[in-house]
Structure formats: C-alpha cells, structure tokens
Amino acid sequence: MSVSWEPTAAGVLRLPSGRLVRGRGLLRPVPDGPPPTFGLYLLGQEPPAMSWPTRWLRWPDFWLPTDREDARAALxxxxxxxxxxxxxxxxxxxxxxxxxxxxxxxxxxxxxxQEAVGYVRKHYAPRAVETLWQRRFVARFSTG
Incomplete structure (x- = not known):
C-alpha cells in the first residue's frame, strides 16, 4: 500500500506522472494532516530536527544550492x-x-x-521561483 498526500491538501503539487509532493515554508505553521515520511530542507544552515527522515541541502536564501551535484542527487x-x-x-x-x-x-x-517554472507557478504558487538565478537553474537543470 502506498502512502501519499491528499491531492487537495495545502501545498501539494501533482506532477504529470501523478506523483504528489508537498512544498511548504518552515516559517509557517505545519499544515494539517499526516506528517511526511521524508523531507528535503533547503536552507543556508542545518534545519531543526524533525520526527521523520530528512535530508538537508545547503541552499542560501535567494541563491542556488552550494553543491549542484548534491542538489541533483537530492532532487x-x-x-x-x-x-x-x-x-x-x-x-x-x-x-x-x-x-x-x-x-x-x-x-x-x-x-x-523551459515550461517547468510556469508549471509550478500554475499548480503550486504564482510567485514560486523568485530570482533570475533560480529560473536559470531550472532552465539548465539536467536529469542525467
């Protein structure tokens, strides 16, 4: 039995394959519902401990991940x-x-x-992906 998010829950993005991923801000209250079974945290410094398995990707605010290969592997x-x-x-x-x-x-x-930022803005948050550098990172992101 798979464990997934409720598709209409706050912050949940449905990818074209049907995979569901929740995006959220750590400065906001935790959304109602079950906790994640895994979390990826994108911060300039190590995140607080969570009660579920996590991975930290060093990523300063408004910038890009400090280690692009680690970012690709984490994603x-x-x-x-x-x-x-x-x-x-x-x-x-x-x-x-x-x-x-x-x-x-x-x-x-x-x-x-070239369509990924628009997809996320349409299906997750209209103001997602804030900087030119972030948009370029997505445009150049390699799946290999």
Missing amino acids: REVWERADSERVEVACAGGRGRTGTALACLAVLDGVPN
Missing part, C-alpha cells in the same frame, strides 16, 4: 520517493528555493525545462 531521491511516500520540500518561506526545487522535480517528471 532525484525526492522524485523517486514521491512515487510511494509522503515527501515534502521546504525552505524558510516556501516560494523561492522550494519553488525552484519543485520546478526541477517537474523536469525530472518530464516537463520541458
């Missing part, structure tokens, strides 16, 4: 886990870094790079 792990788990991706505010990561997940799921 691939999230995409794979989202097939059967409740996975969340979060940064402090839930828009820039989280939106960028979600757009990269959309690329992994088959959305063309």
Whole structure:
C-alpha cells in the first residue's frame, strides 16, 4: 500500500506522472494532516530536527544550492520517493528555493525545462521561483 498526500491538501503539487509532493515554508505553521515520511530542507544552515527522515541541502536564501551535484542527487531521491511516500520540500518561506526545487522535480517528471517554472507557478504558487538565478537553474537543470 502506498502512502501519499491528499491531492487537495495545502501545498501539494501533482506532477504529470501523478506523483504528489508537498512544498511548504518552515516559517509557517505545519499544515494539517499526516506528517511526511521524508523531507528535503533547503536552507543556508542545518534545519531543526524533525520526527521523520530528512535530508538537508545547503541552499542560501535567494541563491542556488552550494553543491549542484548534491542538489541533483537530492532532487532525484525526492522524485523517486514521491512515487510511494509522503515527501515534502521546504525552505524558510516556501516560494523561492522550494519553488525552484519543485520546478526541477517537474523536469525530472518530464516537463520541458523551459515550461517547468510556469508549471509550478500554475499548480503550486504564482510567485514560486523568485530570482533570475533560480529560473536559470531550472532552465539548465539536467536529469542525467
């Protein structure tokens, strides 16, 4: 039996394959519902401890991940886990870094790079992916 998010729950993005991933801001209250089974946290410093398995990706606010290869591996792990788990991706505010990561997940799921930011803005948050650098990161994100 797979464990997944409720498709209409706050912050949940449905990728074209049907995978569900929750994006959120850590500065906001935790949404109602079950906890994630795995979380990827995109912060400049180590996140607080959670009661579920996590992975931290060093990613300063308004910038890009400090290790691009680690970022690619972490995002691939999230995409794979989202097939059967409740996975969340979060940064402090839930828009820039989280939106960028979600757009990269959309690329992994088959959305063309040049359409991924629009996909996330339409299906997750209109102001996701905040900076030019973040948009370029998605445009150049490699699935290989």
